[in-house]
Amino acid sequence: MKTFKKLLAGLCLACGTLSYAYPAFSYTVSNLSASYKSGQVFLIWKNPKANNLKYNVYRSTKKITSPDQLSSNYLGNVRDNSGQNIRKSDAQKSYNFITPASSDPLSNDEGLYVITCTDEDDYFYAVTVVNLNNDSEDKTIDLGENSLSGSIAESVGFPQPVLQNSETLTDGVIQYEYVQWGNNQDTKNCPAFNNAGSYGYNFSLFDRGKSKNGPLYVYFKDNNPFSEEGTDLCDNCTVLKMDDWLPNGGNTYWVGYNENYDIYSETNPVAKKGTVKTYSQARVKKTLQWVRNHWAIDSNKVYLTGNSHNGFGALLTSVVSPKQVAAIYVTSTPILVKTVDGDIREQMWCDNSLNLPSDVTDPNTGAAILIWDLMDSRHMYNVDKNDIPFNSGVNGKNDVTAGWVQKFHWYDSLNATRQGGVWYWDQRVHGGGGAQFTDAETTPDYERYRINRSYPAFAYCSINEDPGTGDPNDGDDYGAINGYLDWDDASIEDEACNYSITCFIKDLYVGGSPDKNQYSSCTSDITFRREQNFKPEEGDKITWSVINSGTQIQNGSFTYNGGPITLYGVKIYKSKSEISLKISKCSRTQKFEAQLSDPIKVNVVPIPGGYEMVLNLPFDDHADMKILDMSGKVVIEQHLDLAKGLNSIPVQSLNNGFYIAMLQGSHFRQSAKLDFLK
Structure with missing residues (x-):
């Protein structure tokens, strides 16, 4: 509905200039309705026939009959075409959302706002319209049109993504397109996904092969969540592609943005205060949880991968949500991100001369992690001492886009934090040209890794190549951290009182052939990660030994003082080293049963x-x-x-x-x- 308001109409001659004040219009919505599903309320209305509008949503436990009730009950807003999947429409053809209220898409003139419920109560809603041409809001209340005449019963639940489309692609892969709605409210079951209001976020699942309960591969790629591109990572598996896109056309580097950032504006002031909210990571975490719990996959086999800045999304997710990930592999990925002076990202995160807090807390201190520390993998690997998934990647000495990572002493930090993994380098540029390692040589055997299986994290291996001091011309042209080391998964015994694993030296291949340097023995520190049952208590005495070909090579004992267990200078042979740890005088079975006060x-x-x-x-x-x-x-x-x-x-x-x-x-x-x- 459009209302014509004549603010001023007249002519004024002054200094030979003709002046005319244009009329202003205000608008209201009609046919407002509401429905509840899985902890969310879906508001649908008919839009006025105009553009450049903002739709404000208000909520109250009392029927909203007067503009006076609006001031203290504001929830958030949406913009033009809120019923349209703008992201999909831009990537493909015009497409409107499907909601739980109907299996048919919304019509072109319908608007949509989705509320994540915060408590158990009955609520009324109203929707008003702001004309952004003059920033005026028409607060007219028309009960039954833009204000609900009846309340809707709400309860806190678990918001569910809504299927938008499914189809079998030409290669037999079945694609499922979902939209996950979130808003600017934190609830106990779902965090805020943005700071503005309702918004629908796209993701696609690609079922490859015919077997069920296979692994989940997460391919970080922010250009098109609907495309099958890059999903050929496996034969019998599910591949998840999420999105990192903002209404203003930008992306968040899979992080989020300052709480004062306007996602609808292409020009924001440089952020000099506030908290950087990791909205994108919150959404990634909830999407992973939903897929792991609701899709026919093995939820212990979850693997992340990506290239360049998308690889940074995989890297960040692995430290923010480590318990959901078994292993990651990234290529040509920056290991830290910080804006430079004048960069547009200063608007999104903060002035590069500042270091504002994020909403991620340090698990050791409970303090907020500062944004440039959060976006520095060296810092995050040092913060999370227990749960980092197996990590691997490859970078190039001639990569001037992501930069040569050893300039920031990345490989040194891997040893210092004892997070292990395998990290390669060679002479490649950012796009991969000039590579000496083949993809097959650097890509891990993903599916050997499981969230519920322990692995050894090697550090300070004596036969690592030399990445140099940070100058691309210093050190070995190619090489790897821990590239010669491996272990036998079947050998792992992870029990309440003892732990054992067999490690060995393998051949390193470069360009399809064995490297000129091969070894029969070495020394390495080993930190044991993700033990499932071997969880000693502080004060326990632990004995350890290393056996090669039936002969004990090393042994010792120590008193456990908490944290991950590390053995130093372990001798590892090509003919295998059997490494064992045992808690003295231990007879534990189910250690945690006693901690349960109630069934x-x-x-x-x-x-x-x-x-x-x-x-x-x-x-x-x-x-x-x-x-x-x-x-x-x-x-x-x-x-x-x-x-x-x-x-x-x-x-x-x-x-x-x-x-x-x-x-x-x-x-x-x-x-x-x-x-x-x-």
């Missing part, structure tokens, strides 16, 4: 179309869920990643009949009968 109870809650299995955990855990029909046949089997706090696992879309649901974690087991009779 964990799983509640089965009916929801539309099925049930939710809800439980409150005192710690992070993994669980296996099986759904069996009454003949005992397993119809659904999932491995779930559960977080400390409230968790909800939906069980929906089963055929007509009764089923048995079985959920088992490390400290709980429960079954329930589910009625799907229609």
Whole structure:
């Protein structure tokens, strides 16, 4: 609806100049409706026929009948065409969102705002329109048109992405396109995704091959989340492509932006105050959690990869959400990011002469990590002393875009932080030209790594090549940190009282041939990462030994004082070294059982179309869920990643009949009968 307001109409002759004051228009929406689904409210309305408008959304526990009620109940805003998937429309053809309210896309004249519920209550909503041509807001309230005449019952839930499209591609890959809505409110189950209001974020899942419960590969690429490009990472797996795109056409480097940054404006002031909110990382984390818990994958096999600044997204995710990742591999990726004076990113993050706080806290101190420290992998590898996934990558000495990483002593920091992994370098430029290593030689065997499997992190290996001091002309032309070292996964014994693993020297290949330098023995420090059961207590005495060809080569003992366990100067042979640790006088089995003051109870809650299995955990855990029909046949089997706090696992879309649901974690087991009779 458009209202004509004649502010001034007249002619004024002054100094020979004719002046005319143009009329201003104000607008309102109509047909406002609301629906609730999975912890979110979907508001839909009819837009006025105009552009350059902003739609403000207000909420109240009382019916909104007067403009006076708006001042203290503002939620956020959306802009023109909020019902349109603008990102997909720009990449492909015009496309409008599908919401849970209907399987059909919204019409071209409909607007959309999605609220993530913050509490259990009944709410009323109103939508007003701001004309951005003159920044005037029409606060007219028309009950039943732009203000709900009836309330909507809300409850805190677990927001679910909404399927927008699925299709089988020409190569047989099945693509599923989803939109995940978030807004500017932090809730206990879903953090804020932006600082403005409702926004829909795209991601695609590509199922490759016919087998289920395979690994999940996450390909960081911010140019088009709908494209199959780059998803040929595996044969039988699922590939996830997310997006990092802002309405103003920019990207966040997979980080986020200052709380005062306007995502709709192409010109922002340089940020000199405020907190840098990691909105993009919050969204990546929730997307990973949802896929791991709801898709037919092995949730312990999650791998991240990317090139250049997209690789930085994988690198950052691995330190911000390490418990969700088994391994990463990045190419030509900067290991730190900081703006230079005059760079547009000073508007997004902060003035390069400052170092504003982020919303990520140091797990050791509880203090906010400053933004340039957060975006420095050397600092983050030092901060997170326990949970970094296996990390690997390759960089070039002649890369002037990402820079030669040893200029920042990256390889030295890998040894100092004892995070291990394998990192290669050669003479490549940023695009890969001039490479001496082949892709096959630097790409890890991803699927040997699991979130729930320990691995050794090597440091200060005596046969590492020399990356130099930071000058591209200094040191060896090519080489690797830990490139000669390996271990036997099948040899790992990770028990409550003892731990053992077999490590060995392997041949290093360069350009398809064995390198001229090969070795039969070396020394290396070894830090044991991600032990699942071997968790000594402070004060425990630990004995250790190294055996080669049946002969004990080294041994010793120490008193455990907390943190990751490191053995120094371990002798490793091409003929293998069996490394063992044992806690003296140990008879532990289930160490954590005694920490449970109350039994964990799983509640089965009916929801539309099925049930939710809800439980409150005192710690992070993994669980296996099986759904069996009454003949005992397993119809659904999932491995779930559960977080400390409230968790909800939906069980929906089963055929007509009764089923048995079985959920088992490390400290709980429960079954329930589910009625799907229609």
